[in-house]
Amino acid sequence: MFRLRRAGDAEDRERIADNTPAIYGSLLVTTLVAVQWKAEAVPELIGLSLVIGVGVFWLAHAWAEVINRRVAGPISVADVGSIALGEAPMLLSVIVPGLLLGLHRAFGASADVAIGLALAASLVQLFLWGLAVGRAAHGSWPIAVGVGLVDFAFGVVIVVLKAVVLH
Numbered sequence: 001m002f003r004l005r006r007a008g009d010a011e012d013r014e015r016i017a018d019n020t021p022a023i024y025g026s027l028l029v030t031t032l033v034a035v036q037w038k039a040e041a042v043p044e045l046i047g048l049s050l051v052i053g054v055g056v057f058w059l060a061h062a063w064a065e066v067i068n069r070r071v072a073g074p075i076s077v078a079d080v081g082s083i084a085l086g087e088a089p090m091l092l093s094v095i096v097p098g099l100l101l102g103l104h105r106a107f108g109a110s111a112d113v114a115i116g117l118a119l120a121a122s123l124v125q126l127f128l129w130g131l132a133v134g135r136a137a138h139g140s141w142p143i144a145v146g147v148g149l150v151d152f153a154f155g156v157v158i159v160v161l162k163a164v165v166l167h
Contacts, residue, residue, distance in 0.1 A: 043115055
């Protein structure tokens with residue numbers, strides 16, 4: 001599911017796992033944490049919203065793919081399960097930020113520290129996905145770092161837009 005390697009010809013590209021759901025999930029988590037960070041924020045509620053929000057988007061992505069394939073003809077229950085499993089990496093994007101949000105309750109960290117760490121973790125996830133994909137696609141570390149920085153920049157833009165629009 002998370003096989004990342006350098007892509008060669010078109011046939012090779014078809015065999016490489018689609019990491020889109022995991023990357024999209026990381027962007028979604030970044031957005032959800034950023035827009036909910038305010039003075040009276042409750043980290044546990046943000047964590048719950050991450051699980052629910054990303055879960056709903058996972059179902060929506062799987063449903064959209066089922067409908068897309070269904071237009072071409074019938075699909076089996078096994079195909080539906082395979083589609084849902086293929087979109088499941090999106091759900092993994094919640095784990096690290098969600099655990100960091102739990103610092104508030106588990107270790108008495110302030111709400112701002114827990115939320116800030118969760119947001120930082122989601123930005124790091126974006127960078128790491130970009131790095132991994134850039135490395136697999138190009139084989140060059142400078143290009144891979146560049147792709148990682150572009151992914152990271154998407155997250156930073158989300159945070160900046162939140163600050164400008166919602167404050």
